[in-house]
Amino acid sequence: MAKIYLDPGHGGTDPGAVANGLQEKVLTLKIALKTRDILNRDYEGHSIRMSRTSDTTRSLSQRTNDANSWGADYFVSIHINAGGGTGYEDYIYNGSVSNNTITYRDKLHAEVMKQVDFRNRGKKRANFHVLRQSSMPAVLTENGFIDTTADANKLKSDAYLDRIALGHANGIAQALGLKRKSGSGGSGKQGYVEVITPSLWTYNTANWDDKAVIVNEGEVFTVARDKFKVGNGHMYQLKSGLYITASTQYVRYYTK
Structure with missing residues (x-):
């Protein structure tokens, strides 16, 4: 049974990036919940734990400690970017990582890019806490720029958030070798x-x-x-x- 840990970035007293009438903490939770629901709808052989399922405050240490103690097989932290750029990118730790960390991220990146028309900003590495302190393969995704109008307009569409979540779900499933439920096709149905x-x-x-x-x-x-x-x-x-x-x-x- 594969254990998937979904981490919607920010939350509670920490809104994350804010611009164009959007809050990062709200968007990350929506994407994470949709990802969870797609995985449970279309795949089997896994269990899912989330750092939060509502607008609550969780420190970075609380998130990684929870995932580590649960014995997660994959840690996926979901974020929205800021700083005036545009597009999608993801990160793994910039130190020593397992081969699975690289392989899992490559599969996730490819599946997200199949679903969105964000600019592909590439696969990157960084010294983020959730990547450094997770004892399992971990990735952090940055899904568009909240302070860029074109990206923000996409993030305001619930259907577009569905596409982002579908990319995450399919990428996670491929990484962990999850089996599709009987009767579930490409995105589940016709x-x-x-x-x-x-x-x-x-x-x-x-x-x-x-x-x-x-x-x-x-x-x-x-x-x-x-x-x-x-x-x-x-x-x-x-x-x-x-x-x-x-x-x-x-x-x-x-x-x-």
């Missing part, structure tokens, strides 16, 4: 995209220059191929054979 902008181009091929027909707000299409990278953006392939942008500015992805 995917669909709904157009949420007045009009939108579709494409004949996975090429932004190969425009096909315009679709309209409210139209829903069945996804044949999940989100994949095309140039500087991402697309879905539709059951019809056409392609459509995966940008959450223009479409909403959901399953049923």
